[in-house]
Amino acid sequence: RRKRMCMEAVVSTQSTGERGKEKLCSLKGVCKDISPGDKEAINKEHDQLTKEWRRRKRMCMDVVNAILENDGCVKSKRELLEEMGVDTDEDTGCQIPGL
Secondary structure: OOOHHHHHHHHHHHHHHHHHHHHHHHHHHHHOOOHHHHHHHHHHHHHHHHHHHHHHHHHHHHHHHHHHHOOOOOHHHHHHHHHHHHHHHHOOOOOOOOO
C-alpha cells in the first residue's frame, strides 16, 4: 500500500512538471524580442522612476528628522514612523534598484 502511494505521488509530480513545461513553452512563444529603442526607453523610464523614488524617500525622511529635532519630541524615530503609519523600505524588505 505504501509503495502504491509513493508511485501515485511520483506520477502526480511528473504530470505537474509536464504541465509546467507546457505552460513555459506557451509563454515563451508569446514573448517577442524587444527592439533596442524600446529597451532604451524602458531603461530611461526605470532610471527616472528610481530617481523619483529616492527623492521622495529623502523628502519623507527629512520631514521625519525635522520632527525629531523638535525639542518637544521625545519619541524614537521608529516610534514616530510607527505612529505616523509609515512603512520604510527596510521594514518591507524593499530595496531601491542600483544600491
